[in-house]
Amino acid sequence: MAQERVLIIGGRIDNVRKAVEQGLAVVCLQQPGQFTPQHAELVDAALLVDFSDWSVVKPLVSAAHKVYGFTRVVTTGEAGVEVAGRINDLLGLKGVSYEVARRLRDKLAMREHLARVGAATVPAAEVTGPESLEAFGAAHGYPFVVKPVDGIASLGVQLVKGPEQVAGAWERIGELRGSDHAFARYFPLDRFIAEGYIDGPEFSVEAFTFEGRHLVVAVTEKLTHGNFVEAGHVIPARIDRATERRLELAVAEFLDAVGLTHGPSHTELRLSPAGPRVIESHNRPGGDRIRDLVEAAYGFDMEAYTVAHPCAGLPAPGERPPLLRAAATRFLSAEPGRVVRVSGVEEARGLDGVQDVELSVSAGDVVKDLASSWDRIGQVIAVGADADAALAACEAAAAAVVVVTGAEAEPTGPEPGR
Known part of the structure; x- marks a missing residue:
């Protein structure tokens, strides 16, 4: 054969x-x-x-x-x-068809589709000028979120807390629109969306769909900075089974609504007072090495299943694999400026539970303001008997890595860097 x-x-x-x-x-x-x-x-x-x-x-x-x-x-x-x-x-x-892939990539198209089919969603509209932001706030209240339709890595995400912030939000859109950032070829910042703000703790659900059957492999707890940039992830999320089940059901309903019938998905959502609400979703494994956390915690290789299933060596599980241990990651950061000295990387790698330490800067490199995920300077991955232990190992490793910067870097505008 x-x-x-x-x-x-x-x-x-x-x-x-x-x-x-x-x-x-x-x-x-x-x-x-x-x-x-x-x-x-x-x-x-x-x-x-x-x-x-x-x-x-x-x-x-x-x-x-x-x-x-x-x-x-x-x-x-x-x-x-x-x-x-x-x-x-x-x-x-x-x-996955182009229609479904595009529906997930285009955040406005996703919101419009969910509203059209009667699925749970939040109000959304395309931003065409400052008046459209004012109209959205008047119609749906404050705060609300403004973000690129095709954006990733939290670049350009803004929280508009009141009418007095509309002018500044529109000015920031003007700075970002058409900017030549590092990945502009794939993710152009040309169209923007305003959507209702979802309050509550944030999670992501890592799933794999087998012939229309959605298998939730992991529920990831997200740690974020105040500007929406993710600071870390931990699997399993520190929630009770009833809450976890609510998130799983919400994601299954969402994936059905958007028409995903094959392959991996990474769905980000918040547990709002009205129930779980999807922020965005992707028909690929989670970034930030979440796929590695899933494998460490559950022994399920999301990457292998994505590229090779169906095959004899990767049968479709009937249920979520049992939890082996907890896994977490924390991202490294430093004060903006030019790197003067780096220390502690090998010490961090030798700490109990630490699986990996990545650092992408060295002496002479420039650390930028943390405007997107691309501005983070590294990450640590660790495992532990439970989520708290895995996070503690990450925190210890992150504290051991010291990046000293000098004079502040020259302004570079909206380009996300690396």
Whole structure:
């Protein structure tokens, strides 16, 4: 029997390695600058183009399909979900359609769809000028949130607390709109949405859908800064089973409403006084290495299932795997400025429970204001007998890492950096 072949879009080298380990052959659609010698050793073929340009991808993928006959298209990254949907539609392959992928990527389209089908949601409208912000506040009250329709990493998210903040919010939109940030090719900041603010503790639900059946693998508790940028995550969330069940049911209803029938999902929501309300969702595994936390806590490899299921080595579980231990991550930060000295990384790595310490800056680099997730300078991952123990190990490791900065960096505008 011929070996099954899969097309993998973007992602880290682990995507390819895990597919190969499950007996699949791989065709890789990757940005030219991100294709490595390790990729070359593992794949049957590589399509090295800017996969954000559908006019280039469409004929290339059509030709590659005739030659290599891949049966599935998969991606673990936000930048690849829409093109994966387009390829599924173009070639008639099983998987998430472009319509569903776009519905999840476009936050306004998601809100409008949820309202249209009668699902739980909050008011939302496109921002077209300061008058539209004033009208939204008058109609739905304050506070409300303003954010990019296609944004990620909390970049450009604002909380408008009252009419006196409308002018400043519109000014900030003007600064952000069309800005040439590091990932503008995939996530342009051109359209903005105003939506009702959801108050309450924040969580994410990591799920995998098998033929329309949504299996919740983990409920993640989120730790955030005051500006919506995430400071850390812990699995399992420190909530009782009844609360956890409410979150699980809300996410299952949401995924049904948006039409997701295959693959991974990462759904962010808050437990408001009116019940769980979805903030946003994605048909890919959670970022910030949440997939690694899920695997450490439950032994479920979300990444492997995304790139290789269905296959003999990855059967569909009937229920959530048992909890093995708790896992957490905390992100590292420092005062804005140029890095003078770094210490404590090896000490942090040697602490009990610590699984990994990443630091992306060294002497001479610039630490920016924490305006988005891209401005964080590293993270620590740790495990423990329970959530408190895992978080305590993270806090100890984060405290051990010292990043000293000097003179404040020159202003750089809205560009998110790394």
